[in-house]
Each structure stands twice: as C-alpha cells, then as structure tokens.
Amino acid sequence: MPAQPMPRPRATAHRAPRHERLAGIIEAASSLFASNGFKGTTTREIAKAAGISEALLFKHFPTKRALYAAILAEKSPVSQLVAAVEEAAAKRDDERVFTLIASYRIKRMSDPTLLRLLLYSALEGHELSDMFFRNQHRTVYEYVAGYIQRRIKEGAFREVDPLLAARAFIGMIVYHRLVHELFQVPMHRSPEDTVATYVALFLDGIRTKTSTIENVRRLRL
Amino acid sequence: MPAQPMPRPRATAHRAPRHERLAGIIEAASSLFASNGFKGTTTREIAKAAGISEALLFKHFPTKRALYAAILAEKSPVSQLVAAVEEAAAKRDDERVFTLIASYRIKRMSDPTLLRLLLYSALEGHELSDMFFRNQHRTVYEYVAGYIQRRIKEGAFREVDPLLAARAFIGMIVYHRLVHELFQVPMHRSPEDTVATYVALFLDGIRTKTSTIENVRRLRL
DNA sequence: TGATTTGGTGAGTAAACACTTACTAACCTC
DNA sequence: GAGGTTAGTAAGTGTTTACTCACCAAATCA
Helix, strand or coil, X not given: CCCCCCCCCCCCCCCCCHHHHHHHHHHHHHHHHHHHCCCCCCHHHHHHHHCCCXXXXXXXXXXXXXXXXXXXXXXXXXXXXXXXXXXXHHCCCHHHHHHHHHHHHHHHCXXXXXXXXXXXHHHCCCCCHHHHHHHHHHHHHHHHHHHHHHHHHCCCECCCCHHHHHHHHHHHHHHHHHHHHHCCCCCXXXXXXXXXXXXXXXXXXXXXXXXXXXXXXXXXX | CCCCCCCCCCCCCCCCCHHHHHHHHHHHHHHHHHHHCCCCCCHHHHHHHHCCCHHHHHHHCCCHHHHHHHHHHHCCCCHHHHHHHHHHHHXXXXXXXXXXXXXXXXXXXXXXHHHHHHHHHHHCCCCCHHXXXXXXXXXXXXXXXXXXXXHHHCXXXXXXXXXXXXXXXXXXXXXXXXXXXXXXXXXXXXXXXXHHHHHHHXXXXXXXXXXXXXXXXXXXX
8 A cells, every 4th residue: 555645734934914024024135135245145045034935935026136126125214314404404503414414324324234235236236226325325415415505605615516525524424334334443432523523524624714703803802 | 880089179278378377367357356246256257258268267276266365465556655645745745645645546546446346345255355455445544544643743733533534534535436436426527626625625624723823914914 | 209297178067046836724705 | 614815835947156077288398
C-alpha cells in the first residue's frame, strides 16, 4: 500500500488585513533598502524581515522595483516644517527661522533612513529619485530662497543670489549630517551649539551691517 | 571516420604587458563602479569594457572586491591643492585661500567619478571607504580648520569652533556639487560667480567686524 | 632549440536571484 | 453551510552571478 502523501498543514503566519501587511512590508523593505541599496537588497531578505513568504510579497507588489517606488512615493511630508517656520518668518525673526530649519535636519531628522534612501536612489538613478529629492530638499531650499529674497528687498540682507545663499545654508547642514551619518565623524559639540554656530556664521555673512549704526552709538556713548 | 575535433585557434586579444592591462582594467572598472556601485556592476561588464575575457580579469584580481579595493586605494592625491593653498595662507590672503579651495571642488574636480565613488563606498560600507574619505575630504577639512584657528588667534576671525566653521565652508561647496551632479539641478550662475558668492558669504560671516572702525570713519567724514 | 614563464581564452559550475505556479486555509457573506 | 473572496504557502523556473578549469600561444631564457 503506497503511503498516501499526507499534505502537512501549511504554516499560516498571522493572516493580517491588507493594509497592515502592506505597512509591515514597506517598513521592513524601507530599512533594508536604506542600508543596502536597491541592488543590494534581495526579495528573500525583505520577505523574511517582514515575516512572510516571498510569494506573498509578490502578491502585494508586482515587482521589486514597484515596492521600491512605493516606498519613495510614501516618504514625502516635510510641510510640517514649513508651517512651523512660517510664523517666525512673518515676524522677521531671522535667528528663529534659520535655527528651526537647521534643528529639523540636525536634531530631529524624523526618519534616519531618509538620507541614505535619498542618496541611494539618486546614485542608482531611480526614476522617482527626482520627485523624492523635490519633496525632501527642494521645497525647503526654495522656501529659504524666497525668504532670503524678501529680506534682501527689505534691506536686512545684502545683495546676494538668493538661490546660492539658500543652498549655502542648506549645504552646511546637510553636509554636517552626511559626514556624521555616513563617515561616523563624531559630533564634537552638542546639537544646540552646532546649530547656533552655523546659524550665526550664516546670518553674519548675509546681513547688511546696519549694526554699524548701533556700534557707532555704542562707541560714542 | 570520426571528425577529429579540430581546435579552432583562439582569438588572442592584444597581449599587453601586465601594468598596461592593470591600468586598463582599473579605468574601465572605475567608471562602471562609479555609475552603478559595487553590487550594480558585474564582472562580465568590466571585462567587456576592458576588452578582455572574464577569466583574465580574475587572473589579475583574485576577487571583485579586491579590484574595488585597488581602485579606492589608488584614488588618493589631493595634496597638490594643499600645496597651492599654502602660499596664499602664508600671506594671510583669506580670499585667495578659500577661493582656491572652492574652485578646486567646483570647477576642476579632476575626476568626475570621485564623488560618486566616494558616496557609493560609504553607503555600501566598504572597508576602505574610511580611508578614501580621509584622503579626499578630511585632509582638506582639517587643513582649513587649522588655518581658521590661526586666523582666530590673530584676531582676524571671530571666536568660533574651527572644526565647525571649516565643515560649514566645505559643506557649502560639496553640497553644491552634490546637488548639481546627483540631482541635475543646473548651475544658474557661472562657476566664478558661484565661488565668489560662497567665499564672500563665508568670510563675511567669520571675520571680526574691524570694518566697524572704518565704517565709523566713513560716516563721520 | 627547447623549456619556462607570461598573457590569454572558451566553456564551464554552483549558488543566488527575481519571479511563478499550484495549491491551502481563514474569513465574510446570504 | 455553500460559495466566493482574501491571505497565505512550498516548491519550483529560468537566468544571472562570481569565480574556476583546462588548455593555448607568444615571449623570454638556457
């Protein structure tokens, strides 16, 4: 009598609803893509990290690239920062405007995977990397340029190309993170000190020296 | 009569001496690694680009990683810049010191693959990426910090953390290239204008306002 | 001239890869 | 509780990958 091939019951993981699984996959994949890049991450690893089978992964996302695209598309919001800055901007509180922006990037940096994800997507030339850059950097960068332009017109800042000046400021901050996160160069100062130094350097560089008047007063007092 | 398997003569490429082949391989691989990263580049592509067989590639480099390491190890020199700057530094010509450094990164950028290679190696966590970073950035960065510290002691620059100030300056420049090369944001100004703007911003930000005295004189004239 | 070294190849190989197939089991109605 | 839909899997498939093997021929040397 031939042994009937008794089909052993298949291990069923958890049976989560669709949106929960999707979120789980995206989170797992997100961190893997951030540390190893697109080519450096295998679908098997992703499935394992998400606690499911590879087959199920492909039921949710038709291709590995589609999953990657979904991740990039999801990581958009940066508008909360602009909203917070708006108030300070209305009061022309330069210190506060630039400190808020710098702190956001240096201290909070909501999602530590963002920078790596952004760099990888740009280097690997993903089709969505442009949009990703736009959402993550360019809006802030253009907002800052707009603010600088306004302050120039008001005579508070001296005549410079606002786009270049904005890029200079963002550059200081982003490079700081980059060096720190990618090359493990330690932060030898507290985040507050660091932010304060960058903001002071920048504002002293761009402000018209109206303070001259005050200095004169002080000198003659 | 069984057809004797007549061994057709093997195509022999060129028979170059060792060092020539090595150089050819390194050049081909270098540009491929820079555009696609380590994982994104196949040994077959490299061999094809170098015009040789894969087997020969592995005669010269035992593994793909070894080839990659050889490339990173080779791309070192940055000392020429420091030498050129030294002269201006001796004369305390701040404008010239910082303009030279900025121009080097923004205009010349000897090897356009360098930035991509550096970022890829850091992201992919290659063991040599630290050394690579050290050779390419850290020396310049530490040199600048040293110069700033000297100028602070001389009273020409105001009291700031020299390391942070140096990083701020390098940050402006590197971010500019990054944005331009990785995200295709166009340079809307000539390289000269760009460099001049960054240098002016930075120097105005870090210099002590001895000009106050002069401004006072001017006001009372 | 003949042996040795050096530069070269075509045709593999085992493992890893993205993605498929064919199926099962839980849940949700009516 | 039958019938459909949704969530899940084990076990593939064909291809690509880094790397090897066995062999060949042009230089160089004895």
